[in-house]
Amino acid sequence: MRKILASEALREILLPLGRMALFVVGAGALFSAIMFALAFLAQGSGADKLLLETHKMGILEYTLGQLPQVLIDGMTLGFVYAAIALGYTMVYGVLEFINFAHSEIFAIGAFVGVEFLIFMDRLGVLAAAGPLGSYMYLVLALAVAMIASGSVAVLMERTAYRPLRNSPRLVPLISAIGVSFALQDVIRMVESLTTGQFYRVIPTFGNFDERVALFSIPTGGAPIAVNIQVKSIVVIVAAVLMLVALNYIVNATKIGKAIRSVAQDRTTAALMGIGVNGIISFTFLIGGALGGAAGVLYALKFTRIDPFVGFMPGMKAFTAAVLGGIGNLTGALLGGICLGMLESFAGAYLGTFTMGRFGSEYKDIFAFLILIIVIIFKPSGLLGEQVSQKA
Amino acid sequence: MKPTLRERLGVLLAFCNKGRNPYWLTGGLIILGFVLVYLSPRSIPAFLLFVGGSSLAYFLEMKKPARLAFAVLVAIVLVPILGARNIFYLEVIFQIAVFSALALGLNIVVGFSGLLNFGYMAFYAVGAYLWGFFGSQQPFLLHEIPGTAPPGTPFFLAPDWFYLFIFLGIIVAAIVGLILGLPVLRVRGDYLAVITLAFGEIVRQLLNNLDKPLNLTNGPQGISPIQKPTLTPEVVAFFNQIFEPLVGRPVTANQFYNILFYLIAVAVVIFVIIITFRLDDSRIGRAWTAIREDELAASAMGIPANKLKLGAFAVGASFAGAMGVLFAASRTFISPESFTFLASVNVLTMVILGGIGSIPGVIVGAVVVTILNLQVLQSISLWLAQLRQSDAFIPIINFHWKDLSNQLDPSKYQRLVFGIILVLMMIYRPAGILPAGRRQRELEHVDSVIDDEVDSSIAPGAASSSGAVSKGKEDDHV
Numbered sequence: 128m129r130k131i132l133a134s135e136a137l138r139e140i141l142l143p144l145g146r147m148a149l150f151v152v153g154a155g156a157l158f159s160a161i162m163f164a165l166a167f168l169a170q171g172s173g174a175d176k177l178l179l180e181t182h183k184m185g186i187l188e189y190t191l192g193q194l195p196q197v198l199i200d201g202m203t204l205g206f207v208y209a210a211i212a213l214g215y216t217m218v219y220g221v222l223e224f225i226n227f228a229h230s231e232i233f234a235i236g237a238f239v240g241v242e243f244l245i246f247m248d249r250l251g252v253l254a255a256a257g258p259l260g261s262y263m264y265l266v267l268a269l270a271v272a273m274i275a276s277g278s279v280a281v282l283m284e285r286t287a288y289r290p291l292r293n294s295p296r297l298v299p300l301i302s303a304i305g306v307s308f309a310l311q312d313v314i315r316m317v318e319s320l321t322t323g324q325f326y327r328v329i330p331t332f333g334n335f336d337e338r339v340a341l342f343s344i345p346t347g348g349a350p351i352a353v354n355i356q357v358k359s360i361v362v363i364v365a366a367v368l369m370l371v372a373l374n375y376i377v378n379a380t381k382i383g384k385a386i387r388s389v390a391q392d393r394t395t396a397a398l399m400g401i402g403v404n405g406i407i408s409f410t411f412l413i414g415g416a417l418g419g420a421a422g423v424l425y426a427l428k429f430t431r432i433d434p435f436v437g438f439m440p441g442m443k444a445f446t447a448a449v450l451g452g453i454g455n456l457t458g459a460l461l462g463g464i465c466l467g468m469l470e471s472f473a474g475a476y477l478g479t480f481t482m483g484r485f486g487s488e489y490k491d492i493f494a495f496l497i498l499i500i501v502i503i504f505k506p507s508g509l510l511g512e513q514v515s516q517k518a
Numbered sequence: 519m520k521p522t523l524r525e526r527l528g529v530l531l532a533f534c535n536k537g538r539n540p541y542w543l544t545g546g547l548i549i550l551g552f553v554l555v556y557l558s559p560r561s562i563p564a565f566l567l568f569v570g571g572s573s574l575a576y577f578l579e580m581k582k583p584a585r586l587a588f589a590v591l592v593a594i595v596l597v598p599i600l601g602a603r604n605i606f607y608l609e610v611i612f613q614i615a616v617f618s619a620l621a622l623g624l625n626i627v628v629g630f631s632g633l634l635n636f637g638y639m640a641f642y643a644v645g646a647y648l649w650g651f652f653g654s655q656q657p658f659l660l661h662e663i664p665g666t667a668p669p670g671t672p673f674f675l676a677p678d679w680f681y682l683f684i685f686l687g688i689i690v691a692a693i694v695g696l697i698l699g700l701p702v703l704r705v706r707g708d709y710l711a712v713i714t715l716a717f718g719e720i721v722r723q724l725l726n727n728l729d730k731p732l733n734l735t736n737g738p739q740g741i742s743p744i745q746k747p748t749l750t751p752e753v754v755a756f757f758n759q760i761f762e763p764l765v766g767r768p769v770t771a772n773q774f775y776n777i778l779f780y781l782i783a784v785a786v787v788i789f790v791i792i793i794t795f796r797l798d799d800s801r802i803g804r805a806w807t808a809i810r811e812d813e814l815a816a817s818a819m820g821i822p823a824n825k826l827k828l829g830a831f832a833v834g835a836s837f838a839g840a841m842g843v844l845f846a847a848s849r850t851f852i853s854p855e856s857f858t859f860l861a862s863v864n865v866l867t868m869v870i871l872g873g874i875g876s877i878p879g880v881i882v883g884a885v886v887v888t889i890l891n892l893q894v895l896q897s898i899s900l901w902l903a904q905l906r907q908s909d910a911f912i913p914i915i916n917f918h919w920k921d922l923s924n925q926l927d928p929s930k931y932q933r934l935v936f937g938i939i940l941v942l943m944m945i946y947r948p949a950g951i952l953p954a955g956r957r958q959r960e961l962e963h964v965d966s967v968i969d970d971e972v973d974s975s976i977a978p979g980a981a982s983s984s985g986a987v988s989k990g991k992e993d994d995h996v
Binding site: 224287290296299302304305306307309311312313315442445449485488489491495498502506 | 723870937
């Protein structure tokens, strides 16, 4: 195998960065345009009049004023989903099987990271840490969570999936559901046996809760301040770094080439001297590690986690993977960002536009509807190649 | 050579089936179990003996009328007596009946036609909310805030509409099954599983959120009270006249409701079992099997695969709809919490544990999982609680039981139990405890390799058009 040139390596780093920027801008612009059009059409409706009464501004103005905040939130959520979706999509690419238990890998990552931080907090070092120190502890928590989640994922593959590798497709799927349920209760058991409560709250430390004011939009009513939480920035930066690293591993290293070849044709890859089992374990390892890190980021963003925390993000990330084209890394990224944006838009505007008749609680339904629509009408997703469905 | 376990069991079975032995054994065990449960209503081994004895009527070889006689004796006479003495058993058996019907319905979808369905509880919810809505005050509360009812709000329908609604539940759930089935027809395998899961979650979220703009479902609080069918005092008096000496005390109207629901549930289950057996033996059943084994070949033979798949969804859904109506009436309270993904997986566990596609297997699965859930786990919890109260300790590691965290409550760890059951069954016995008679390619990979090779060599055009067959073959060889 020829060596990878430095310029090629650079390309593999810059290319995904460019793609991410493109996806964020593209998805943001698309959703904003749709929202703008809807607001334009809704002028003069009941919702418009209500807003004029309560906020002293029309629906168009209101929509535009909220837009930057919604975009920022959507982007944060989107990167978390993308990081989880990569785990689904990598396993699907290699084994053609939906790893249902990936949502619990995510939850394990969240719990291990948060437990680590709680432990550090109890030691007192977390409060004493300066701004730089707090970032160091966060990185440590991420690392611990990645190791734990990665190992659990490998163990899971070894015990529950490998014996079933040549079975018909529904068999490992059912096994994965079983693993998922069992892990939920294992987490709950461990957590509730240690302290009597099965949920955890991430300790407050560092300056993650501060808000950086970006700008404020003058309106007819009170000006709308646009700000971004430090932890949102941290989530975005960490997710982007991990996604670039993963992309580099898969596309520019020797082991990445092996992963791709196993995904393409397992038999031939084995004939070419690739240890298929090792590569599959490695795929679970990095997919799991990424999911675990996403868990810590999720905990950082939403502060409270419980053993069932993985289900919804897991389903949404799976939707993202399907939306982008399952088995396709870039697709998972695009799907994640789209879904994050969609959820953020639905959460922000649905209540306003329907005058409170349908609130933001319908945002989960949106994700499921998208999943159904994509699977029925375009099972290959936005970027995927034509995959046929197998029984 | 030492006889293997299987051979020993074979000898035992042969002895049990010899001459008149089956009749004596079954009758004896049923009576013994009955007497034991009658004398000590709280003993679980006695209850298991009773259930085991009753199931022998199915497993041993005997004449059909004798089997029926045993079944009628147990279902109509013995269980109501035991149930009147200890309502808890009636509850267990009622749940077994409900879950048997659900598992049989899911079995038609998953077992017969090979379509994995993770959102089965949605149909159950449809039935439950159908009677929950029309059988309560809810139609008059459409514009009220959830949870508030003006005093004196009448019920929408008279309670005895309940019986009609069992049939309506069948129809409405079947229609919902058709609606769900229509878009899903294009999808197979694991994508189908995920889609049905998404449908189930959507239904649950809708139930949770449809308290506005019109208060249809009362949101997360659920609907309550829901009416039960009326019960005239004469019926209770009649029952007491016959059974009071046996039960030992007169039965109140409230307790008699449990018996009534039990009897309705048993009637529905018998109906469901008959339909399932008839379907399995029919043209439709064989067509379902054909679709499950190879949809392409089945269509090529002229089987209308889409219609039959829709039919499977509708039939499976209708069983759940009927049981949903019954569930709503028996609980008088329903909320979205009863129709979660966990509940769907619960039913799936029964089907898989018992044996996908096998009717007796599925019923055994429902019995085992329900007893595990309601009795075994509960009693382990109780036992642990007692140990916690005591001074006992484990000698070698010097662990005092009273130090055991009271969070360790096995009855709360259903997910763990179900999860482990699913994984172990898939690894060691994918066909279930009582495998279905017909060979299942879905679960036997050894044959599927050969089949796939044959498929792709006979029909290269078909293989490339679906792409699935040829790719599956490569996977199987690794």
